[in-house]
Amino acid sequence: MKRHLYNIFFTVVAGMAVLCGSCTHEDTDISPVSSGIAVNMSIETEANDGIQSGTDSENAIERLRVYAYRSEKQVGYYYSSNSSAISNFWMDLEIPAGTGNVDVDFYVIANEHVCWNSPGGEMASGSAYFREKMTKKELEDFHFAERRLPATGGTTLLLPMSVKVTKILNTDNVNSAAGTGTHDGHHQLQENALKFELIRCVSKLEMYFAKGAECGLTVNSIVLQKEGICDWAYVTEPTEEMLKNIPHTFTNELTLLEEPAVIEKILLEGEMSGAELDRYVNVLETTPFYLFENYYGADDTNTPGDANGYKLTVSYTLDGAPGTKDIYLPPTKRNTIYRVLNWVPRDGVVSVVYTVVDWDDSAGDAVVDFVYPEGYSFTPFFAGDVPDRFSTEVCFSDDSSKEITTRFKFRMPSGTMSWTPSLGNGDSNQFEVKVYKNYNTAQQEEVSYPVPTGDTEYVIEIRARQSLLQAGIEHPEVEFCIRTRLWGLENIALPINRNEDWPWMTETKKDSHIKITQGLDL
Incomplete structure (x- = not known):
């Protein structure tokens, strides 16, 4: 998936400073001297259209810092708090022209002024921390505890962004014409513009809900538990090791x-599989929440994973x-959207599914498929085979x-689910269903449901409760299905009849429901 939020183009200008009593050669050769490289930089923001785009505050840059290093030596720095001037500017690098290919490590950091740390903490907040002269390690070690509005003004809570990347500059391939003004005596590098892409330092959480027909659903609260x-x-x-060692010492949950x-x-x-995202409502749309990167997480939304993984509690x-x-959320990465989709029918909450997408993936509607559990076995039980x-x-x-x-x-x-047999529609009171393990053996045992998952094979038995005469019904019938249980209530019906091996009552449920009928009394 591509990321395309901020593209930073470096047009590198290589040359030599005007030293006392020195001048450039009349031919095109440039001699290696202690001179600088001027870099023409422009920042462009691609259009963010469609459902995956960011808001204005998620895309905006108010301040920009650029650091450049040759090995461990800092060879350049640029800073601007003029958002209108960030789109195009010059940066000087202390790299002599005519020295062949040179590896330059660039660190580009935006909106550091909203990065805030607790007073008295081990690290100052962004505006007090970043300065012109910094080592690579100082840049890489800087972390923040919150995002806040800058004390110097501003009303928009922005997102910090950054990128670090190494580029190879060919200082021999330069234009013989010298620059003017503050870049007098410098020469333009004759190569294509260098492209950088800024990414956000946080991820975004979206919580989507839809309900079934004829039921009322209210989401009262969503809480992020303190452990994660x-x-x-x-x-x-x-690095991975740095992520592993981030402490988790919060004592309060976040609402x-x-x-x-x-x-x-x-x-x-029948509509939920393949439904477009706009068929749901994102309850966090007006109050977006951004997650810090977390090395720890769970493999499934319904099963606890690592102790320090993110855990949401929905009321x-x-x-x-x-x-x-x-x-339970998976490990989270920066510049990524985590969409949690919930479908709640009348008989209980169905699937909790998350999708993980690049924040700036291609625009357009996102289609979400609810995936049925795989690997289960459902076959008839034959008396005497x-x-x-x-x-x-x-x-x-x-x-x-x-x-x-x-x-x-x-x-x-x-796996993630327990299951329960279900009788519904029609004359459900005329039938009953029981679950057994070790069926037809001395160890036969009736099992209460919901039934846990595992390697045990169970026998599901459906029988008539009473005679036709007692029931007063001529042709009783009922729909049988097996439902997974995710939210403590019955939910999605497994497609146990997808091959249409058995009769059904309702056309829209024929892949998941089997019609059971009652014949003449014996």
């Missing part, structure tokens, strides 16, 4: 959503019933040895 909160973030991109959000966006069960109300849900006797019709008998039941074998590998 990083004490600081680095301005320049840190991200302080006002309840009533969710009006509706998605039906919600579904049809008047309160509930909470913990969501006689396939032609299998049926989805059950029959009641006063003699339990004569009744006909429908049985399936099911196994859900270890």
